[in-house]
Amino acid sequence: MNESMNRQYYLASRPITLPTPSDVPYRDVPVREPAEGEAVIRNLYISLDPAIRGWMSEVNNYIEPIAIGDPIRSSVIGRVVKSRSDLLEEGDVVMSLGGWERYTYGAAAAMHKLDENAGIPLSHFLSVLGPTGLTAYFGLLEVGRPEPGQTVLVSAAAGAVGSVVGQIAKMRGCRVVGMAGSEEKCRWITEELGFDQAINYKTCGDYEAAIRQACPDGVDVYFDNVGGDILDGALMCLNKFARVAVCGWISTYNDPDAPGPKNLWQLVAQSVTIQGFVVLDFQDRFAEGIDQLANWVMAGKLKFREDIVDGLDNVLPTFLKLFDGSNSGKLIVRNPE
Numbered sequence: 083m084n085e086s087m088n089r090q091y092y093l094a095s096r097p098i099t100l101p102t103p104s105d106v107p108y109r110d111v112p113v114r115e116p117a118e119g120e121a122v123i124r125n126l127y128i129s130l131d132p133a134i135r136g137w138m139s140e141v142n143n144y145i146e147p148i149a150i151g152d153p154i155r156s157s158v159i160g161r162v163v164k165s166r167s168d169l170l171e172e173g174d175v176v177m178s179l180g181g182w183e184r185y186t187y188g189a190a191a192a193m194h195k196l197d198e199n200a201g202i203p204l205s206h207f208l209s210v211l212g213p214t215g216l217t218a219y220f221g222l223l224e225v226g227r228p229e230p231g232q233t234v235l236v237s238a239a240a241g242a243v244g245s246v247v248g249q250i251a252k253m254r255g256c257r258v259v260g261m262a263g264s265e266e267k268c269r270w271i272t273e274e275l276g277f278d279q280a281i282n283y284k285t286c287g288d289y290e291a292a293i294r295q296a297c298p299d300g301v302d303v304y305f306d307n308v309g310g311d312i313l314d315g316a317l318m319c320l321n322k323f324a325r326v327a328v329c330g331w332i333s334t335y336n337d338p339d340a341p342g343p344k345n346l347w348q349l350v351a352q353s354v355t356i357q358g359f360v361v362l363d364f365q366d367r368f369a370e371g372i373d374q375l376a377n378w379v380m381a382g383k384l385k386f387r388e389d390i391v392d393g394l395d396n397v398l399p400t401f402l403k404l405f406d407g408s409n410s411g412k413l414i415v416r417n418p419e
């Protein structure tokens with residue numbers, strides 16, 4: 083690749099199911115000078131998140147859809163190669179909203195400077211000390227509100243968000259059951275992360291029966307990462323005054339015909355609270371969350387996996403790993419200098 087050109091993977095058409103290379107082709111555009119107040123960064127890490135699939139569609143969402151012709155939007159960490167702002171200088175490392183591209187241009191004021199000499203691998207700021215760790219932290223504690231002794235069920239439990247949710251719930255004194263899509267993932271969350279039990283949802287058969295068996299005292303908090311039939315099974319196992327924290331519905335993102343949940347009447351039957359959230363709802367408390375997550379990581383109480391794939395040109399096939407479950411933890415593309 084020619085470093086003097088900016089390779090960008092952009093949205094050419096809105097996918098209906100899984101995005102294909104014709105929905106997300108690339109182009110090479112000449113680099114330009116940053117405008118006044120802007121900086122240009124060379125992206126080192128590109129965060130791949132299920133939410134990006136939602137932004138590719140023209141639906142009501144918490145931020146605008148990606149416009150046709152725009153680079154695919156994602157969180158990035160990059161090194162400043164040129165700045166026309168007093169806030170940043172060449173060589174600084176920043177986290178920013180950027181794209182699936184070699185260089186990102188943006189207002190320096192909207193870029194968050196990171197200390198690359200703090201002894202923390204930069205990728206952690208996209209995972210456990212970044213959006214996915216914070217989603218787990220605030221989603222579980224503020225929306226799920228688990229009490230010691232209660233049972234917490236989490237889906238996509240070996241993923242970036244789910245694996246952190248389960249460990250925090252254990253630290254809160256809960257019984258924790260995770261649902262994941264392979265024996266290896268089920269072993270990891272029970273043997274390494276301390277979950278009490280795991281359900282392999284690809285082999286367990288009837289979800290309601292499997293959840294009932296793994297949660298003999300019922301479910302007090304369901305942290306929902308997947309929606310669909312697993313949500314329906316979980317709804318049937320909820321205790322009186324249970325909470326359902328709706329974090330994401332990944333099973334529906336590539337299926338325009340996905341049916342809605344059938345068992346929502348359990349909200350009445352069991353006086354259940356169901357609440358959706360986005361991590362940005364807690365933006366003014368991010369410093370507190372990062373501080374707590376970092377303390378747990380340093381104390382060895384919080385483990386996590388990162389799945390880092392090299393090469394900007396691998397970005398689309400790598401993104402698809404989120405939807406077949408072949409990612410192991412937080413999925414990131416690295417674009418070495």
Ligand SMILES: NC(=O)c1ccc[n+]([C@@H]2O[C@H](COP(=O)([O-])OP(=O)(O)OC[C@H]3O[C@@H](n4cnc5c(N)ncnc54)[C@H](OP(=O)(O)O)[C@@H]3O)[C@@H](O)[C@H]2O)c1
Pocket residue numbers: 131132133213214217238239240241242243244261262263264267307308328329330331332333334359360361362403404405406407408409411412413
């Ligand atoms: N609300 C927020 O602010 C917020 C922020 C970040 C993420 N999220 C949501 O949190 C969820 C997890 O995101 P993540 O970044 O941590 O990704 P992740 O869990 O690391 O990766 C996605 C996982 O989802 C599972 N999956 C994929 N398709 C599925 C299906 N049809 N049925 C059941 N499971 C399926 C796969 O694991 P298996 O191998 O176990 O199937 C896959 O590894 C997503 O729904 C995402 O949209 C929400």
